[in-house]
Amino acid sequence: MATVVWYTLTYKVPAEPNRRRVALWRRLKGLGAVYLQGGTCLLPKTDDHLRALKVIENEIAEMGGEAVLLESSALDMMQGEKVVARFRADRNEQYEELVDKCTDFEAEIAKEIAANHFTYAEVEENDEDLKKLKTWYAKIKALDFYDAPLAPEALSRIAECEALLDNYAHQVFARQDENRSPKDEV
Known part of the structure; x- marks a missing residue:
C-alpha cells in the first residue's frame, strides 16, 4: 500500500x-x-x-x-491498513443495511403478487422505493473511499430489485383491462 x-x-x-x-x-x-x-x-x-x-x-x-x-x-503499512479497514467497515455496515432494505423490497413485491394485487399505484409506489434504494446506494458509494467488499453485493441486489420490479410491472400491465385484446376474453 x-x-x-x-x-x-x-x-x-x-x-x-x-x-x-x-x-x-x-x-x-x-x-x-x-x-x-x-x-x-x-x-x-x-x-x-x-x-x-x-x-x-x-x-x-x-x-x-x-x-x-x-x-x-500511518507509521507503517500495518497501521495504514488498520485505518483503511475502519473506513471499509463503516461502508460495509451501510451496505449491509441497504441489502437488508433490498430484502424488504423483494418481500413487498412478493406480498403484492401473492395477494394478486396488480395495480399501477403499486408499481408507482414500488418504483419510488427503488429510486430511494438507488439514491441511498449512490450516497454510500460516494463515501466508499477504499472499495468496501460489500459494494458489489449491494449493487447486485439493487439490480435484482430492479429486475423484480420490471417483472411485476409487466404482470400489472398484462392484467389491466385496457391492455387486454378481445381474444384474451375468450
Whole structure:
C-alpha cells in the first residue's frame, strides 16, 4: 500500500447544547469520516474534504470549542491498513443495511403478487422505493473511499430489485383491462 495521507480533525466542544455536538458528529459522518476515538476523526486528503473541514473548524470555534486540523499518515503499512479497514467497515455496515432494505423490497413485491394485487399505484409506489434504494446506494458509494467488499453485493441486489420490479410491472400491465385484446376474453 502506498503512503496514504488523511486529514485528522481533533476537536472538543461544549457538552451543552447536546444537539450541536450531535449535529457536528452527523456532519462529519456524512462526509465519510471515521472516528479513531471521541473527538478525533479522519478523512482522506482531498480538496473537498479540506474545504469542508475548514468550515467545520470555524463552526467549532463559534460553538466555543477548540479544533486542530492536521495532515497525517500511518507509521507503517500495518497501521495504514488498520485505518483503511475502519473506513471499509463503516461502508460495509451501510451496505449491509441497504441489502437488508433490498430484502424488504423483494418481500413487498412478493406480498403484492401473492395477494394478486396488480395495480399501477403499486408499481408507482414500488418504483419510488427503488429510486430511494438507488439514491441511498449512490450516497454510500460516494463515501466508499477504499472499495468496501460489500459494494458489489449491494449493487447486485439493487439490480435484482430492479429486475423484480420490471417483472411485476409487466404482470400489472398484462392484467389491466385496457391492455387486454378481445381474444384474451375468450
